[in-house]
Amino acid sequence: EVQLVESGGGTVQPGGSLRLSCAASGFTFSSSDMSWVRQAPGKGPEWISFIDRGGGPTSYVDSVKGRFTISRDNAKNTLYLQMNSLKPEDTALYYCTREWYGGLDYWGKGTLVTVSS
Numbered sequence: 314e315v316q317l318v319e320s321g322g323g324t325v326q327p328g329g330s331l332r333l334s335c336a337a338s339g340f341t342f343s344s345s346d347m348s349w350v351r352q353a354p355g356k357g358p359e360w361i362s363f364i365d366r367g368g369g370p371t372s373y374v375d376s377v378k379g380r381f382t383i384s385r386d387n388a389k390n391t392l393y394l395q396m397n398s399l400k401p402e403d404t405a406l407y408y409c410t411r412e413w414y415g416g417l418d419y420w421g422k423g424t425l426v427t428v429s430s
Contacts, residue, residue, distance in 0.1 A: 315339035315419050317409045322424030329399050333424060335392040335409030340419070343387040346412035349394050351405035352423075359405075362394065363412065376402075399428045 321333040333349070349362045362383040363372045371383050382395040392409055404427050411419040 317411070317419055317421035319407060319409050319421045319424035322407060322426045324427040324429060325399055326430050327400055327428055329428070330395070330397045331399065331426060333394040333396065333407055333409075333426075335394075335421060337390045337392065337409075337411075340411070342390040347385065347392050348410045348412055348417060349383060349392075350408045350410050350417065350420075351403075351426075352408070353402075353405040358408075364392070396426070399426075401428045404428050 316338045318336045319333060321331060323331060325331055344366055346366050347364055348360060350358050350360050352358045359374065361374045361377050362381060364383045364385055368385050368387070373381060380396065380398045384393045385391065394407070396403065406423040406425050408423045409421040410417040
């Protein structure tokens with residue numbers, strides 16, 4: 314059974330930091346490109362970051378460039394998202410997803426990030 318389990322969300326003040334983790338199981342994580350997607354209250358899903366299966370090429374949506382860093386540990390089957398300089402507009406449910414032939418076929422249940430003073 315495929316599982317993607319996100320953790321690390323919470324409430325933080327503007328300017329703060331959080332590190333999200335995603336534990337993967339049930340598929341070959343080291344052969345899978347991965348992405349983080351978020352969904353803000355009342356809005357549709359927004360792709361925010363991608364990482365190649367080997368941890369090499371990464372990409373980000375402009376709104377998080379320079380503040381967020383995606384990484385992975387294939388030995389631990391874990392994906393990460395380091396989020397710094399958080400803003401209220403970063404408030405969202407954050408999902409770990411697998412990239413598969415141009416689509417996102419596996420999704421976790423998400424972890425909630427709230428940025429508020």
